[in-house]
Every structure is written in C-alpha cells, then in structure tokens.
Amino acid sequence: MDDNIYFDDLIKSTRSRRGSFGEIKLPANLVRDRCISVRLNEDELSLLDNKRGDLNRAEWLRMASLHKLPTIVPSVNIDTWKTLTEISQKLNKLLAHIENKSKESTLTKTELFAVKRQISDLRMKLISGNFWEKSSEENVV
Numbered sequence: 001m002d003d004n005i006y007f008d009d010l011i012k013s014t015r016s017r018r019g020s021f022g023e024i025k026l027p028a029n030l031v032r033d034r035c036i037s038v039r040l041n042e043d044e045l046s047l048l049d050n051k052r053g054d055l056n057r058a059e060w061l062r063m064a065s066l067h068k069l070p071t072i073v074p075s076v077n078i079d080t081w082k083t084l085t086e087i088s089q090k091l092n093k094l095l096a097h098i099e100n101k102s103k104e105s106t107l108t109k110t111e112l113f114a115v116k117r118q119i120s121d122l123r124m125k126l127i128s129g130n131f132w133e134k135s136s137e138e139n140v141v
Contacts, residue, residue, distance in 0.1 A: 087122045094118060 025031075038061070040048065052060035053072075063069050094115050098107065107115075 083125065084122075087118065087125070090118050091115075091122070 048057060048060070055063070060069075094111070098111065098115075101107075
C-alpha cells in the first residue's frame with residue numbers, strides 16, 4: 001500500500017484513523033499514536049486561537065509543524081475594489097467609444113492620450129498598491 005495515498009487526508013483529519021470494522025487499516029508508520037503536550041501562556045494561547053480559525057488546536061499545530069497550513073484568503077479591501085472598478089469602467093467607456101467609431105477614422109491624439117493615461121494609471125496603482133489616491137485624469141472621452 002502506498003504511504004502517500006492517505007497523507008493529505010491524514011493531515012486534515014480529525015480522528016486517529018486506526019481503522020475500524022470494515023475499514024482498511026493504515027500502515028503502522030501513518031497511524032497517529034504519539035502525543036506531545038505543549039504548555040502555553042494566555043497570550044500564546046490567544047495567538048494560537050486567532051490563527052487556527054475553525055481547526056481545533058491540535059490539528060492546527062500538526063498542520064503548522066508539517067508546513068501544510070491551509071491558505072488564508074484575505075478579505076476584499078472595499079476601497080481597492082471600488083478604485084479598480086472605477087478604472088475598469090473608464091477603460092470600458094474608452095473601448096466602447098473606440099469600437100463605435102467608423103472603421104475608416106483613426107484615433108485622435110486626445111483618444112490615444114486618454115487610453116494611455118488610463119492604462120498608465122491602472123499600472124501605477126497595481127505596482128504601488130496605492131489605490132486611494134484620485135487619478136490625475138478624472139474625466140475621459
């Protein structure tokens with residue numbers, strides 16, 4: 001039996017997995033039969049409880065020691081979301097304006113400047129992470 005088959009399942013499990021009636025027992029090296037006690041002060045316990053989320057303490061400590069903690073997805077920053085939405089809307093308006101032009105007409109310098117400015121603004125906000133400053137170009141074509 002391949003030892004790695006159950007490895008990820010074991011990390012996330014909440015029981016010892018020693019096997020029960022009608023269930024295949026795990027190899028001896030995968031059965032959790034060792035116990036380690038850890039003493040924490042109030043601050044350390046509070047920190048542990050904040051980090052573990054929905055996992056129980058022992059499960060979180062096991063996963064942390066094996067470098068298998070689940071990824072934490074940060075909550076959405078509303079201000080950033082609004083700024084990126086505004087920039088996206090401006091770019092969509094520019095795109096709609098350009099697509100509605102006749103095929104024979106070329107882009108004017110003003111239209112090209114507006115597109116370039118919006119793309120530059122988006123690029124700088126993505127690079128710097130500074131989404132709260134108002135863009136220097138408020139009105140577009």
